[in-house]
Amino acid sequence: MTWKYVLNATMYYPLSPQNNMKKLLLLFILLSSRLAAQDNVHIKGTVNQSTGKVSVSVDRNYLGKNPETIEQSVKDGSFSISMKADRDRIVFLSVEGHRIPLYVNDGTDLTVSLQKSDEDKYKLDVTGKGSGENNFYHRFLSAAGNAFVDSLNKNRMMSMTVDQFENAIFKEKKEQLAFAKNDADYSALDARFKKYISNEIEYHYWYLLLSYPITRANSDVKILQVDPLPDLMLENISSVNLSDPDALISGSYRDFIKYFVIYNASKANGFAKFRDYANSARSEEHTSELQSLTNIVCRLLLE
Numbered sequence: 001m002t003w004k005y006v007l008n009a010t011m012y013y014p015l016s017p018q019n020n021m022k023k024l025l026l027l028f029i030l031l032s033s034r035l036a037a038q039d040n041v042h043i044k045g046t047v048n049q050s051t052g053k054v055s056v057s058v059d060r061n062y063l064g065k066n067p068e069t070i071e072q073s074v075k076d077g078s079f080s081i082s083m084k085a086d087r088d089r090i091v092f093l094s095v096e097g098h099r100i101p102l103y104v105n106d107g108t109d110l111t112v113s114l115q116k117s118d119e120d121k122y123k124l125d126v127t128g129k130g131s132g133e134n135n136f137y138h139r140f141l142s143a144a145g146n147a148f149v150d151s152l153n154k155n156r157m158m159s160m161t162v163d164q165f166e167n168a169i170f171k172e173k174k175e176q177l178a179f180a181k182n183d184a185d186y187s188a189l190d191a192r193f194k195k196y197i198s199n200e201i202e203y204h205y206w207y208l209l210l211s212y213p214i215t216r217a218n219s220d221v222k223i224l225q226v227d228p229l230p231d232l233m234l235e236n237i238s239s240v241n242l243s244d245p246d247a248l249i250s251g252s253y254r255d256f257i258k259y260f261v262i263y264n265a266s267k268a269n270g271f272a273k274f275r276d277y278a279n280s281a282r283s284e285e286h287t288s289e290l291q292s293l294t295n296i297v298c299r300l301l302l303e
Helices: 017-036 131-148 150-159 162-182 191-218 245-249 251-268 284-302
Strands: 004-008 011-015 041-047 053-058 068-073 078-083 089-095 098-104 109-116 122-129
Touching: 041 089, 041 098, 053 078, 068 078, 098 109, 098 131, 109 131, 122 131, 131 150, 131 162, 131 191, 150 162, 150 191, 162 191, 191 245, 191 251, 245 251
Parallel strands: 041 109
Antiparallel strands: 004 011, 041 078, 053 068, 053 089, 089 098, 109 122
16 A cells, blocks of 8 residues: 655644545535535615614524524615525515515525605515516515414404305415416526415415315314315315425415314314314324324424
8 A cells, every 4th residue: 555644833744535425525624614604695786874783693493493593784874695495485674673584595686675654564576586486576575465364364264254255365375376477587596486376375365265264173172073174175185285395485385284183183082172182183093193293393394
């Protein structure tokens, strides 16, 4: 075997070809980790205020708790924030109490202009890499109106019959799909972004439908039973993809998974509300069903 030597201070150490490869591999890993740690999303812009703070927050673990927040001072009405995006993300730009959602991924470089209107709202104008997706996103949210406002949807659940509610959210789903299809710029947008929009629309419908009986049952402690949804309404739910790590960016998907588990846990419990979990779903069949649902959620979080 041929030996080589590497000088380290005042001592010589023999370096075999195998050790040499290990050192090269270690160097590659270190360089890769440094490259991976570099900021790859840049959001800069102008606001009406000349001073103050602007922040961008991202919920990296999708749990809705302790999001990562990057804060910058506004100088002469301008700000600039850089961050790392390990995958497609929805981040929230916060200005004077307003939270503005933005779609970002590797390489996003946005210039955002926020002009405050008389109604204490902001007019958003976005340019740069990723602007097409974000301008469509805000047109879509504006066209959807209150369809994605949870508090208003809860009010509808409490005031409508299940047939009325399902008809309303199915109509909204069709309108949202038509809006995307008929938008002049939509076809040219990034494929991953279009998948995100598609997931938001599809999973939002199922999330609202499954949450309807749960929300109504939880509205009063005197209600001891969850009213099951009509079988006809759930006829197509078997075609819905339950385990889709790429869909985790969608809040609608995460809400759907939550209520899919809750609704089916209720079903396994005979649609009785859970008052004592220790006495609920005791059969092997029900326990196995609940475990499989739990595994879906755990697998998605791990992936």
